[in-house]
Structures are given as structure tokens and as C-alpha cells.
Amino acid sequence: MLPRRMTLLALLAACLIAPAPSSAQQDDGYDESSFMSRSRRITFDGMRAGEGYFSPDGAQMVLQSEREPGNPFYQIYLMDMATGDSTLVSPGMGKTTCAFIRPGTGEIQFASTHHDPLTQELADDEYRVRNTGEERRYAWDYDPEMEIYVTDPGSNEFTRLTDARGYDAEASYSPDGEWIVFASNRNAYNRELSAEETRLLEVDQSYFIDLFLMRADGSEVRQLTETPGYDGGPFFFPDGSRIIWRRFDEAGLIADVWSMRPDGSDQRQLTDFGAMSWAPYVHPSGEYILFASNKLGFTNFEVFMVDVEGTKEPVQITHTDRFDGLPVPTPDGERIVWTSQRHGDENGQLYMADWNHDAAMAALAAAPARVANSES
Amino acid sequence: MRFRGLMALAVLTALVAAPAALAQDTAEDARRHVEFLADDALGGRGTGTEGAAEAARYLIAQLEALGARPLPGADGFRIPFEFTAGVRDAGSRMAGLRHNWDEAESIQALAFSEDGEVSGAQVVFAGYGITPPESADYPYDSYATLDVTDKIVVILEGYPQDADDDARRVLSNFADVRFKAFLARTKGALGILVVSGPLSQGDGAVRAPRAGMAGAGAGIMAASVSRAVASQLFELAGHDLAASQAELDTGNPHAAGYDLGVELTLETKLNRDRREGYNVVGHLPAAAPAGAAKPYVFLGAHYDHLGHGEFGGSLAGASQAGEIHNGADDNASGVAAVLLAGARLAAAERQRHVVLGFWSGEEIGIVGSNAFLTDGALPAREIAGYLNFDMVGRSRDNKLSIQGVGSSESWRGLIERSNFPVGFDLTLTEDPNLPTDSTAFNLAEVPSIAFFTGSHVDYHKPTDDAESINYDDLARVAELGALVAGRVANGDAPEFVAFQSEVRGAGRGGSQVFTGTIPDYAADITGLLLGGVIEGGPAEEAGLQGGDVIVNFGGVEVGDIYDYMFALESAKIGEPLEVTFERDGETMTVTLTPRARE
Known part of the structure; x- marks a missing residue:
């Protein structure tokens, strides 16, 4: 499985279409140093890494990285933010993605396919494809074997929380640690599909993905979104009052950042670039949302921020060629971790910078009102 | 750092403020070491000179203060080697x-x-x-x-x-x-x-x-x-x-x-003027040696420099010829980094002995470290890893290069963890065959890395002085070095990998073409960033200057340093060629006529 938001890169490569309408460059007088300082790459081990998320005290960060010998997929690691030491917390085999630390207990949830009897075959196939450039025997992007697990780090015991056929992933905890919001296309596998739906599932498994809520033990599952097209990447607001996520249009080409109440009501669109805007995360101040968008170039994602109500025009944060996305602030709000290809190869790695919250607040206050690019 | 035509770097702007957490005394210690070694009184520390002997006495005093001891079987910290100071036909x-x-x-x-x-x-x-x-x-x-x-x-x-x-x-x-x-x-x-x-x-x-x-x-x-x-x-x-x-x-x-x-x-018939130089080497014994194979981890830096320009490749212009080359960055900075890292390691638990080595004869051909490894004062097979510090005093924008990570699969993980609390914006490069002492260790099959903050306009000139050193970041380089060395001292020995250097452009003294460009080795961009141009060289005459990014050289598209070396080898002496470059967002083309290298 590709990571919850890096999946989009694969889609981009697949559909060579013209970019969404965009201006060449935002000209608001800001550059990266306006909001970030001491930028540095923090992962070097292994061929790729991404999606860092923090424990509530900021002492630990969970991330995914391909660095286990013999396994050509992401596994989940827990990094000590004081020493830089990292330890494997997932099974070490199969595909994993989208980890999150449970507030209060320190348990870690992630999505994994390690129970799949095809695991070794898939690993061999992946190495064969890399070595020879031949076609994949297995082509799905949203592996229906992907299920959500929880583990106590170091225990090497994994409790499965979902068992519905279909892709279950992209999960995160509520601030009180009692709830999990996640994405799933289980509704494409639990009923007879129409001919048109069957065709859709073949070309785009993500079309059927909606958001769901369940208790931390996997019980009381309820569906939060029902619109056609991919809803994914949900996270709670710091106070637990709302959920932020990204919603694709039916064609899977344009995405925007939305928020809603945890019961699925009051769904509001916060961005409107007419481009692919995704990977939102709320700053711990609760004042603004960091997200990524390819507004400025089809494969050149940059990090932006927008006020939580989405009333203002977003402000561009990163200004470096190649992919910059998946921004996540530390719980104290003073640093930011994101995934980038700015070092120059195709594989993402994690970067960190010191974050200037005051400058961000001032820039948001000065930003003009949002201009509509498309109908809400 | 030893001169090689295509070595050098970057003139980046803006100094970055040091993190407040850094202990001020370590930066002050770094300044004290550099200011002593780069003083005119030491005359540029040419190998075998009185200035180098004075530097060696200073280093021995520092080793004694750290509680270091001579290597087992050595008479003292001073380990002599012979070198040829001059040669003439007889x-x-x-x-x-x-x-x-x-x-x-x-x-x-x-x-x-x-x-x-x-x-x-x-x-x-x-x-x-x-x-x-x-x-x-x-x-x-x-x-x-x-x-x-x-x-x-x-x-x-x-x-x-x-x-x-x-x-x-x-x-x-x-x-x-x-x-x-x-x-x-x-x-x-x-x-x-x-x-x-x-x-x-x-x-x-x-x-x-x-x-x-x-x-x-x-x-x-x-x-x-x-x-x-x-x-x-x-x-x-x-x-x-x-x-x-x-x-x-x-x-x-x-x-x-x-x-x-x-x-x-x-x-x-030749008359060779043979003289004696000194490496200075001591070790911090482990409290409880692991007893395993490879009981040493080694940090090294060369302390010699170019004297008045006669010891190695001076780039002084005519107006500066014969002046003292103080070598503050090259390599008083590396010496200071090893001393600071040694101070941290002396206070830390360690299961391997930590060796602190200061080389002479580097600028005249990596002579001191080669002699040390050849003479067997410490067998290479007993060294778990070698960390070299050469030109580490001019960090800009929080940047640091660590070269040679291809010498072991372990380095990336060790560096990732160690850098986390230090927070440099690192660039790692694979090739361990470098124009500095780490190459001697790599050839002896010791996993070896080299810390490097990039070349600059004062490289190998009398203007490489103490006031241009970024002491706060130099202290951070030492902190990072100590963390990496500490992990090697207390973990499994990194496994050596024989790295195959790119053949393309690797010829030493092969290319006779001289263009007078100083590439920025550490730059991570498409094209070749010029750290500077050599005074009076063909590049300067063509109108090129530091900061220009060459994208095409004589019809060869230039994406990186290797492309550039490829292009250089196809250039012909005396034949004008077109160079396309970017400056301030504009693309320009000039004509450059390579000369024969002298």
C-alpha cells in the first residue's frame, strides 16, 4: 500500500493530464524563511520514509520507512525525539502504512497486510519489478487485505481491529484516545455491485472509499461520509470538536480540504483551489490548517496553510521544487515535520524545521478573503 | 584539504544563528584552538617546520589535558614519519x-x-x-x-x-x-x-x-x-x-x-631532501574494553597547512604570493572538532578505545596518515571506524556534508540517529575516495567518513583566517562527530564495503585541460554551481563568476559534477567552446577557451 497521501503521486504519474488551473507562483512576499527556519532532513536510513506523527507530549514520533532487509514495503518505526533512536513496531513483513500513537496509552495503530498469505509472493514480485522493470503481477493500489491493527510497542503482538473485506487504513485517534476515524472502501465488497460500479472498482478502488468512525477497540463502527469519490486522510481537531479530511471529486482529479463534526454532520469545504489540495492537519493552536496542494504545478506539491474556517485565501509555506507535503506540527506547535523529495531523488524522506507561529498568524490575518474557483 | 582541481565550494550567504541550547563554552573552546593554530606565529604549519612542531606541542598538551595516553607500544604522542621536502636532479x-x-x-x-x-x-x-x-x-x-x-x-x-x-x-x-x-x-x-x-x-x-x-x-x-x-x-x-x-x-x-x-x-640521479614530520596520536582507553575484534574507533584531522604556499597547492593570487597561509578552516577547524569531540567522548561511557589522531603531511599528498597506516603503529584491522574532519568551520545555512557513507551500510543509520538531536541539514555522499586523509583509511579497508562544510573563496589562500570561522556550528560538528563515534564505540563494528568509484572523470592528473572553475561540491541542484573562479583563469576571462550555475559546457548538458567532468575531458586545449549558465534567473552563454594545466 502506498501511504495514505503519497498514493496521489502514483495517480499523478498514471494520469498524464493537464494541470488544474494555476497561477505560476504566489506573489505574496513570503518565502520559506518567513515561517520556517533550520530546515533539515531527518531520515537517511533506508530508501524512503514519510508520514511522521507525534505522541501528545512530543517525545516520540511514529513514521513509516522502507528499511527492513528483505521487505520492499513500508514498515512502522517509533523514533525517540531526544536521541533519534528508532525501533521497529510493526511485524517487519508485508505492507504497512498510516500509523498513529494513541493518546493516554502509547499504543500504536497502523494498517497492515502481514496476515495475507501472498505476503512473500508480493515482496518477491516487487523486487522482480524493481530489478527487471517488468510489469507487476498484482496491480492494486488499495490492497483489500489492508486492515487496521494496534500494538503495544515492543510487545510484537498485533491486535486486529477491522475485519471487513476491503481497504481499511488512514486511521487516527481522537485526542482522548477513545475513538478512531479511518477510511475504507468496504462498501465495494459487501454487496452486489452494478455493472458500472464493477467497472469503476477495476479502474479506481479509491472511488468507493468513505470515512468511518469506531471505538478504539474496533467496536461501534459507523459511516461518516457517503458522497461518491474518495474521502480520506482524516484527523481530529486538537480539541476533538471536529474532523479534518480531504475529499476528491468523482473523477478523482480535484481534491479539497473539508471539516465536519465527529458524527458526520456540518460538512464544510475549506479550500477551493480547483487543484489537488490534501493532507490537512490542524495546528495545535487550533487556529489554522496546514495542507499540501499542487496548485502551482501538477507534480510540484507545496505546503500551504489556511484558517480553520476557510474564510481566507491560503498562504504558501514551502517554495522548493519537487514534492513537499504531509505537514504535521509538533504538539507544542514550535516545529513542523513534512515529507519531501527536495534532496533530489524520487523517494520521499522526512524533514523538520522550526516553525514561526507568530509569523503564521500575522500572514493569515493579512490574507485576503477566499476567492471561489469552483462551485461548492 | 588536499588540493584537487575539482575540489571546492560554495559561497552561500547568510549565517544561521546557533541554537540557544548549545553550550557557549564549546564554541569558545573551538575558537581558542583555531586562533592558536591559525596564528601568524605558526607560519602556516608547513610539514616539518618549526610552526608545525609548535602546533604538535599544543596538541600534545591538549591530549594530556583530556587524559589521553599514547598508543600501546608507542614512545609518546609524537609519531614521526619521513617525507620528501624537495627534490632536484643531480x-x-x-x-x-x-x-x-x-x-x-x-x-x-x-x-x-x-x-x-x-x-x-x-x-x-x-x-x-x-x-x-x-x-x-x-x-x-x-x-x-x-x-x-x-x-x-x-x-x-x-x-x-x-x-x-x-x-x-x-x-x-x-x-x-x-x-x-x-x-x-x-x-x-x-x-x-x-x-x-x-x-x-x-x-x-x-x-x-x-x-x-x-x-x-x-x-x-x-x-x-x-x-x-x-x-x-x-x-x-x-x-x-x-x-x-x-x-x-x-x-x-x-x-x-x-x-x-x-x-x-x-x-x-636525484637529490631528495628527506625530512621528518610528526603525526600526533593519542587514545582514550575504554573503561571496560569489549575485548572483541576492532577495539578502536578513530577520529582524525590533519593539522599541517601550506606554510607560505610552498607546501602543496596554493591558490594565492600574484598579490598574495608568499604570504602566510594560516589555514583556519583547512584545517585548524578539523583539529578543533576532534579535540572537542574528544572532550565529549572522554566523559562518556565507551566500550571501544577512542583514538584522536592529528596528521601532518596531508597537503603534500596525504603522507602522514598513509605512513601511520603503513608503519603499523595501530593495525587497520583493529579500527572499527574512522571519522575525518577536514574543513568543517564554514557551515552556512545549517548545512554539513558527510562524505564516504558508501564505505559501510551502517553509516546512514548511525548518522540519522546521531544528527537528530544536533539538527544539521545534512547531505550524504557515497564515495569514500576523497582528497583527504580518510582515503588512506578507506584503502586500508576501514569504514571511513569525512565531515566537510564545503570549500570557499579563501580555500588554499592566505585569507583562510580565524575570523571567518563559524564557531557555533563548528562546535555542533564536533557534537555530531562525538555522537557518531560514541555509537560506534558502543555498538557493532560497521562492516566495510569496498566502494567502486565512478570511473568517469576520476583520472588524477589525466585531464590536462585547465578552465579555472571552482565547482561547489556540496551543492544539490541541477547544473554545476560555481563556488568561484580562479583569478586570471579562462573562466574568469570568459566572464563567469561564483554563484553561476553551468547547465551546458561545450555542447554537453551538465546535470551534476560528473557530467561536468565528462564535459571537461572532451574539451580541447586552445579550442573555444560555449558555456551556458544561469545567473539571477537569466540564462546566458559565453565563450571559454581552455588552457593547458600548468
């Missing part, structure tokens, strides 16, 4: 055909020649004297039709100038005269005479031996003869050297050499 001559050539303008021994005499040896012309090794996969063999056993070989300097690009690119890698002498020896020749051919650039004068190429004898008598003498010799033997060169210059691999049909007496 009356080499050649005779035959009723002629006697013994004037200094006719023949002089090359610096690496054996002293010796041979009478009545047959003489063979072997063209450019190049046979690429099998790995180069290029069919060219100057010796294909020749038997040179117990004979004297005459060869041309350089490589076929009019051959096609591919040929020149390959052959230039093997055109170094020392490599040619080595090849002639393996073919069984007793002596080798080298001449700048009648069709080559320059006046064809005899070459005087240069100390930079000296060292032990190459196992063959080797001499430079003037173009006039060589032409005369060919004429007396009934041949035409210019015509032979013309045939060879097309690059035709079937243009063969020939037996001159004459006999010569050759005598080579």
Missing part, C-alpha cells in the same frame, strides 16, 4: 650515437625515478604509452606490438589530442606520467624517457622534478627529455618524431610504436 644524463646529453636543459630525472644506470640498452618508441586496464573496456594498447623487456622506452606526454571524444575521455584517465611509468615497468622496461611531442602545446622544455610527485622510487629509471633532444635522437635514428605523433594523434589504435634501432646509456 646530474642525470644520456649518451649514444656519438652524442652525450648531460645538460639540465636536455634531461632531468622525474621526481619518482629510481637512481640508476644502464648501458647499451635498446630504445623503443611506445607512442603515448597508454594501455587502459580491462575494466575501462576500451581497445587501445601502446605496447601491443612491442617487446620492451630490458629496454628504454620513449613516450609522449598526454594523450592523442585529435582523437574523438570517447577516445579522449577514456585515454585521458590513464595519461598521468606516473601511471605510464608504472605501466612501462610492468612491461619489463628498465627506463622511460618522457617528452612533450613536437605537435603538443608548450615549448617542450625539460621538466624539473617536483616535490609534489616525489616519494619512494617507482621501480624504474624515469627522465624528462626536451623536445629538441628527443627530435634529435629520432633524427639520428632515421625517424621523424613529429610525423609519428601526427599519426598517433588521430587516436587510431593501430598506429604502432617501433624499435628505434639504436642503443643508449641512461643514468638517472
